[in-house]
Amino acid sequence: MTYPSSAARKGRGSTSAIGTNDLLAVPKQLDLTSRVTQTEEIARAKCEQYHLYYGTLQPRKQVAIKRLRSSLNDNEPLRKALPRELKLWSRLRNRNILPILGSTVDERGFPAIITEWMGNGSALDYVKKNHQADVFNMVKGIAEGLAYLHKENVVHADLRSDNVLISNAGVPLVTDFGLARLLVVTHTIRDVKELMRSVRWMAIELVNPKSNSKDDTSPSTNIVEQTRESDVWAFGMVIYELLSKSYPFAGLPDIQVLIKIAGGGSPNPPKDIRSRPPTDQSLWDLCKRCWHKEPASRPTMSSIVADLKKKSFVCEINPTNRLPIHAVVCSKSRVTVRKLGAVLVLMMLLRVLIGPERGPFRQASRRPIRALLRFRILRGPYRQFLL
Numbered sequence: 001m002t003y004p005s006s007a008a009r010k011g012r013g014s015t016s017a018i019g020t021n022d023l024l025a026v027p028k029q030l031d032l033t034s035r036v037t038q039t040e041e042i043a044r045a046k047c048e049q050y051h052l053y054y055g056t057l058q059p060r061k062q063v064a065i066k067r068l069r070s071s072l073n074d075n076e077p078l079r080k081a082l083p084r085e086l087k088l089w090s091r092l093r094n095r096n097i098l099p100i101l102g103s104t105v106d107e108r109g110f111p112a113i114i115t116e117w118m119g120n121g122s123a124l125d126y127v128k129k130n131h132q133a134d135v136f137n138m139v140k141g142i143a144e145g146l147a148y149l150h151k152e153n154v155v156h157a158d159l160r161s162d163n164v165l166i167s168n169a170g171v172p173l174v175t176d177f178g179l180a181r182l183l184v185v186t187h188t189i190r191d192v193k194e195l196m197r198s199v200r201w202m203a204i205e206l207v208n209p210k211s212n213s214k215d216d217t218s219p220s221t222n223i224v225e226q227t228r229e230s231d232v233w234a235f236g237m238v239i240y241e242l243l244s245k246s247y248p249f250a251g252l253p254d255i256q257v258l259i260k261i262a263g264g265g266s267p268n269p270p271k272d273i274r275s276r277p278p279t280d281q282s283l284w285d286l287c288k289r290c291w292h293k294e295p296a297s298r299p300t301m302s303s304i305v306a307d308l309k310k311k312s313f314v315c316e317i318n319p320t321n322r323l324p325i326h327a328v329v330c331s332k333s334r335v336t337v338r339k340l341g342a343v344l345v346l347m348m349l350l351r352v353l354i355g356p357e358r359g360p361f362r363q364a365s366r367r368p369i370r371a372l373l374r375f376r377i378l379r380g381p382y383r384q385f386l387l
Contacts, residue, residue, distance in 0.1 A: 032102035073109035096145030124161035147301035157181035157226035203233035229295035236290025
């Protein structure tokens with residue numbers, strides 16, 4: 001890979017790095033070391049896994065350079081594991097998966113993963129900037145991407161809104177799948193503070209392994225693995241981020257979030273969720289299903305995708321406590337309609353008991369009936385009968 005030096009910025013040349021294949025046994029088509037130019041020295045973003053830089057892939061393709069924070073020269077487990085992951089990632093093809101273009105290694109032995117640059121940023125940034133963004137279709141796209149990964153036996157292990165990028169066409173693209181797990185397994189990430197940054201999206205069984213253990217005396221209860229079920233939990237947190245336009249447990253420090261999740265807590269509903277459209281309310285119900293304490297009781301991503309594709313998703317997602325669409329929209333007028341119905345029944349009953357020939361009652365009874373006829377629900381075939 002090429003890095004900008006003072007001479008390079010002035011157009012007089014640049015320095016070249018060693019080839020990827022010198023340290024990484026990757027296919028030749030994935031070795032982009034000689035074709036990628038990093039156009040900035042200061043990272044645009046820093047996270048526990050990598051530093052993000054902007055660059056170009058010959059001839060003029062804009063790319064993101066995700067340089068890992070560990071050198072292959074002194075990390076043999078990473079040097080052995082990374083090529084396998086790169087080959088796997090390069091074979092994944094899905095509309096909602098950000099493809100990996102290749103990899104590079106700099107002169108110090110630090111590897112980088114190369115992907116296409118996404119100018120719209122993360123999913124959370126996108127919904128904050130675009131208030132008319134279609135959250136439902138974004139959730140649907142993320143679900144389809146994650147379901148595809150699970151179908152290919154890939155566990156994301158670090159799903160959050162920061163790892164969902166938005167294309168120029170507004171399509172959500174899941175990225176960085178398996179990277180966090182890889183760096184933990186290879187002991188590239190050792191700092192507890194770095195691990196704590198992801199705690200807001202961690203399932204309860206990850207922060208409190210005994211919460212889902214039937215045998216607390218077993219030595220295996222301390223071994224925590226990311227699973228498809230923990231991905232589903234994190235998916236619920238991503239939905240919450242898009243609904244609330246904030247991180248889960250916003251305002252709480254990481255340690256308090258850890259304690260709350262370990263105790264069975266979950267984020268509070270978005271402030272105005274009851275006045276939101278029915279789709280948003282159904283998505284909130286889906287969040288709660290994803291946060292079930294028992295991993296086996298959570299829905300699978302394939303079933304979630306199937307539910308989201310149903311036209312009746314709004315009514316069926318939680319039939320025990322959901323109202324039909326018309327009942328949600330007309331919730332304010334529902335009580336009024338019931339009262340009018342009761343009045344109507346009473347007037348009809350009095351008319352039958354007293355009889356239609358009683359002139360004074362007939363004339364007096366027409367006034368409230370005419371008032372009732374102002375409501376659309378009492379018009380039509382009822383008008384002739386009442387008058």
